[in-house]
Amino acid sequence: MVTTTRPSEKTTHKVIGTRPIRPDGVDKVTGRAIYGADVTLPGLLIGKVLRSPFAHARIRNIDTGAAERLPGVRAVITAADLPDPDKGMADVGEASATYRDLSHNVMARDKALYQGHAVAAVAAESASIAEQALALITVDYEPLPPVLDLVEAMKDDAPLLHEDLRTNELGTLSDKPSNIAAHARFLKGDPAAGFAEADVIVERTYTTTMVHQGYIEPHASTAYWNADGKITIWTTTQAPFAIRDNVAVLLNVPVSRVKVIPTEIGGGFGGKLPPYVEPLAAVLSRKSGAPVKMTMSRTEELQASGPTSGSRTHVKIGAKRDGTIVAVEASLAYEAGAFPGSSVRFGSLCMFAPYDIPNMQLDSYDVVVNKPKVAAYRAPGSPAAMFASESALDELAERLGMDPIELRLKNSAKVGTRMANNIPFQHPVGNVKVLEAIRESDHWRSPLPESTETRKIGRGLAMGFWPNAPLKSSCFATVNPDGSVTLVEGNPDIGGTRASLAMQLAETLGIPYEKVIPQVADTETVGYNDATGGSRTTFTGGIAVYELGQDIKQQLIERARILWQLNPEDAIVYEDGTIRGPKEGQQLSFDQLAAQLFKTGGPVVGRASVSPKHVGFAFGCHVVDLAVDIETGKVEILRYTAAQDVGKAVHPSYVEGQIQGGVAQGIGWALNEEYVYDEQGRLVNASFLDYRMPTSLDLPMIETILVEEPHPPHPFGVRGVGEVPIVPPLAAVANAISHALGHRFTDLPISPRRIIETLYP
Amino acid sequence: MTKRVHVETRINGREVDFLCEPGQSLLEVLRDQLHLTGAKEGCNNGNCGACTVILDGRIVDSCLVLAPEVEGREVTTIEGLAGPEHLHPLQQQFLEHAALQCGICTPGLIMAAKGLLDQNPAPTEEEIRLWLAGNLCRCTGYDKIIRAVQAAAQQMEARV
Numbered sequence: 001m002v003t004t005t006r007p008s009e010k011t012t013h014k015v016i017g018t019r020p021i022r023p024d025g026v027d028k029v030t031g032r033a034i035y036g037a038d039v040t041l042p043g044l045l046i047g048k049v050l051r052s053p054f055a056h057a058r059i060r061n062i063d064t065g066a067a068e069r070l071p072g073v074r075a076v077i078t079a080a081d082l083p084d085p086d087k088g089m090a091d092v093g094e095a096s097a098t099y100r101d102l103s104h105n106v107m108a109r110d111k112a113l114y115q116g117h118a119v120a121a122v123a124a125e126s127a128s129i130a131e132q133a134l135a136l137i138t139v140d141y142e143p144l145p146p147v148l149d150l151v152e153a154m155k156d157d158a159p160l161l162h163e164d165l166r167t168n169e170l171g172t173l174s175d176k177p178s179n180i181a182a183h184a185r186f187l188k189g190d191p192a193a194g195f196a197e198a199d200v201i202v203e204r205t206y207t208t209t210m211v212h213q214g215y216i217e218p219h220a221s222t223a224y225w226n227a228d229g230k231i232t233i234w235t236t237t238q239a240p241f242a243i244r245d246n247v248a249v250l251l252n253v254p255v256s257r258v259k260v261i262p263t264e265i266g267g268g269f270g271g272k273l274p275p276y277v278e279p280l281a282a283v284l285s286r287k288s289g290a291p292v293k294m295t296m297s298r299t300e301e302l303q304a305s306g307p308t309s310g311s312r313t314h315v316k317i318g319a320k321r322d323g324t325i326v327a328v329e330a331s332l333a334y335e336a337g338a339f340p341g342s343s344v345r346f347g348s349l350c351m352f353a354p355y356d357i358p359n360m361q362l363d364s365y366d367v368v369v370n371k372p373k374v375a376a377y378r379a380p381g382s383p384a385a386m387f388a389s390e391s392a393l394d395e396l397a398e399r400l401g402m403d404p405i406e407l408r409l410k411n412s413a414k415v416g417t418r419m420a421n422n423i424p425f426q427h428p429v430g431n432v433k434v435l436e437a438i439r440e441s442d443h444w445r446s447p448l449p450e451s452t453e454t455r456k457i458g459r460g461l462a463m464g465f466w467p468n469a470p471l472k473s474s475c476f477a478t479v480n481p482d483g484s485v486t487l488v489e490g491n492p493d494i495g496g497t498r499a500s501l502a503m504q505l506a507e508t509l510g511i512p513y514e515k516v517i518p519q520v521a522d523t524e525t526v527g528y529n530d531a532t533g534g535s536r537t538t539f540t541g542g543i544a545v546y547e548l549g550q551d552i553k554q555q556l557i558e559r560a561r562i563l564w565q566l567n568p569e570d571a572i573v574y575e576d577g578t579i580r581g582p583k584e585g586q587q588l589s590f591d592q593l594a595a596q597l598f599k600t601g602g603p604v605v606g607r608a609s610v611s612p613k614h615v616g617f618a619f620g621c622h623v624v625d626l627a628v629d630i631e632t633g634k635v636e637i638l639r640y641t642a643a644q645d646v647g648k649a650v651h652p653s654y655v656e657g658q659i660q661g662g663v664a665q666g667i668g669w670a671l672n673e674e675y676v677y678d679e680q681g682r683l684v685n686a687s688f689l690d691y692r693m694p695t696s697l698d699l700p701m702i703e704t705i706l707v708e709e710p711h712p713p714h715p716f717g718v719r720g721v722g723e724v725p726i727v728p729p730l731a732a733v734a735n736a737i738s739h740a741l742g743h744r745f746t747d748l749p750i751s752p753r754r755i756i757e758t759l760y761p
Numbered sequence: 762m763t764k765r766v767h768v769e770t771r772i773n774g775r776e777v778d779f780l781c782e783p784g785q786s787l788l789e790v791l792r793d794q795l796h797l798t799g800a801k802e803g804c805n806n807g808n809c810g811a812c813t814v815i816l817d818g819r820i821v822d823s824c825l826v827l828a829p830e831v832e833g834r835e836v837t838t839i840e841g842l843a844g845p846e847h848l849h850p851l852q853q854q855f856l857e858h859a860a861l862q863c864g865i866c867t868p869g870l871i872m873a874a875k876g877l878l879d880q881n882p883a884p885t886e887e888e889i890r891l892w893l894a895g896n897l898c899r900c901t902g903y904d905k906i907i908r909a910v911q912a913a914a915q916q917m918e919a920r921v
Binding site for chain 2: 025037040148496687702756
């Protein structure tokens with residue numbers, strides 16, 4: 001195995017750092033695990049959505065009469081069947097939306113704002129009847145000019161998506177309608193004075209297009225609206241509690257009337273945070289009196305579920321001849337899609353976070369266009385922004401004749417350095433260590449293969465930053481008479497978190513991993529949990545199971561006191577799964593005490609609810625070698641190494657897996673993936689054949705270096721690991737191609753077509 | 762309503778018969794009628810491989826096979842791979858190597874890999890990558906999947 005771990009201190013852990021088999025593993029390799037579309041119920045109806053063929057159109061009238069009369073059709077709905085909520089802010093993970101926008105995104109009200117925008121839905125006795133019914137619905141559209149380009153959308157005379165949208169201009173609402181939802185700014189020091197001191201300035205504009213999260217399991221939800229008003233929803237989601245809360249507001253019912261049962265989830269990457277079909281299935285169920293299942297097709301996924309923003313970023317860096325960066329300026333514009341709420345501010349926050357730069361001005365613009373409303377996508381906002389900043393740094397290193405690692409080390413942020421938002425790094429961060437790890441790696445020290453006439457070789461390097469999100473977790477656990485512990489938690493397991501939470505609880509209690517039995521519970525069984533997202537489940541969930549473990553230990557000590565008939569002041573210690581009394585030889589193992597709980601007061605149930613303040617910031621540094629075939633424009637990835645500060649790797653295999661998966665998505669974003677729209681705003685590549693994600697043949701093995709700079713506020717030093725690895729590949733790949741061809745590529749994807757058009761203009 | 766077709770076939774070693782519409786895919790019948798939901802629908806047009814099953818020894822995307830086409834033939838799905846008390850070496854090695862994260866592509870990948878090992882017991886990394894290129898995985902970057910298939914091949918070799 002080419003994976004290297006660089007622990008910062010000698011570990012005394014027994015469970016953490018090992019690689020056990022995940023508790024849900026057998027169900028997932030035998031096909032028995034129940035995912036969203038696998039749910040079935042007696043009397044189940046199938047729901048389907050009618051979607052707008054226009055990117056921008058007023059809806060004059062919808063005639064559902066013929067569809068309603070088709071035998072086998074049990075319900076037809078339009079936006080008229082949904083309440084119209086107010087503008088309160090909804091929780092959709094690492095993105096933002098008002099309830100009203102969320103509702104209008106779930107079902108178009110007066111206007112269809114992108115191709116694929118839902119306009120009506122039916123429930124029928126079979127999928128084929130539902131599809132026939134959709135064809136019988138007549139919608140009277142008045143097509144409007146679509147707004148598809150960021151620069152055009154921002155112009156004063158651009159057609160408007162929302163007549164009532166006014167720019168939030170640096171905190172003040174402007175008086176004129178616009179497609180620019182918000183202009184925000186981070187300002188630090190005096191950029192003009194900084195640039196005046198610069199010996200070298202690099203400046204360019206970088207662009208990316210919309211790309212999709214590309215989870216293999218489409219959205220799938222089944223809802224049953226019972227006669228007593230109770231709504232039960234089985235759904236594939238990263239955020240069961242947010243879905244519960246959002247559905248309650250969107251349907252104007254109390255939260256207590258909605259129960260969400262999360263199924264196993266087939267990938268999300270941020271795309272399974274917002275509601276899409278859940279509210280529609282619920283309303284169809286109320287109207288038909290039967291449970292309704294809705295699954296999205298792949299085309300619907302690409303057209304109408306959240307991709308991430310296309311972007312345009314202008315960046316300017318000024319430096320002294322010795323490499324000291326004196327000032328940066330950047331202006332970022334992100335497509336929000338049809339409704340405001342892109343992650344552009346996160347992008348501007350991240351782009352220079354690894355560095356200590358005295359003067360910065362970072363402007364960000366959130367812009368609506370006639371494309372699907374964006375959702376979070378793994379480190380949302382950071383990849384496109386850091387594609388720009390890390391490409392610009394690479395160019396700066398070139399201009400200065402400096403090694404790209406040395407340039408980054410020279411300007412590294414350290415404890416006390418303030419980010420663009422003026423928040424300082426309060427705890428040790430791993431930005432220097434990941435650079436050093438790459439500098440010392442076999443990959444960086446190995447020479448590149450020679451280029452040939454037609455095959456040009458290049459190496460590229462880039463860093464990535466993501467702050468991670470701690471948010472809230474709660475859980476409980478019961479000690480069973482055989483010494484096992486049943487853990488009930490609330491985060492859908494998207495990549496091995498049953499294992500990572502069970503391991504942290506086992507470590508806390510000093511019992512074997514196999515003795516912890518984790519369950520992912522529904523919204524009426526466990527306390528509130530924020531989403532599986534923000535790289536938070538192993539981090540915040542880990543703090544929760546640690547606190548829960550302390551609660552259980554304290555209760556077990558009191559049970560031993562009863563058994564041993566000791567006084568409250570007698571010292572009893574719990575150590576490594578053994579409970580010891582003050583007398584010589586007075587001790588009980590966890591199992592022995594667990595077997596005697598019923599005669600000392602009944603079962604022991606521990607609980608915890610946590611909301612940690614100090615999240616562990618995540619840094620990565622990647623290096624890639626690649627070959628460009630200048631006859632076909634095809635890029636072959638030859639070697640890839642990713643170093644990341646993981647704090648403490650709880651289950652190293654799944655940490656490596658997160659890094660490797662993020663790298664693969666980042667390479668896809670850099671080289672091939674893109675939303676291609678025609679002039680009418682129709683997505684012309686809405687299938688996995690034409691929306692080209694990396695296959696096994698497109699990638700080499702991905703080497704990982706796990707740097708462990710512990711995050712002190714976490715009991716085991718853990719940092720979130722899931723998101724940051726998607727950030728560096730965009731610039732790393734672009735930098736490598738730029739070196740291979742001696743031409744700087746500033747627009748993604750760097751597809752064969754773009755390379756050929758650049759080489760042979 | 763379209764007249765339905767009676768189909769007799771063998772699935773996972775057992776005689777099975779069902780009624781289906783002539784245009785229904787094998788994937789639909791497996792999932793919705795026979796409740797074999799291990800085959801997953803990721804795209805329904807043969808691009809993701811999540812619905813891979815083995816038909817007369819050959820791997821196919823079951824979304825591209827019409828259900829009536831399996832008349833008189835032999836279908837193996839992910840549900841037919843493990844014994845009551847043991848896993849197939851591919852299933853075991855996928856677990857040992859953490860070759861799944863969300864797990865939605867896993868049944869298809871395991872069936873595709875079985876199709877490979879059935880005809881090439883000791884494939885190279887390149888041969889595995891080429892063979893599995895029809896099965897998309899969005900979580901793993903494929904690294905651990907390739908290693909799991911290599912380990913399963915070695916385990917099966919050792920057993921022979």
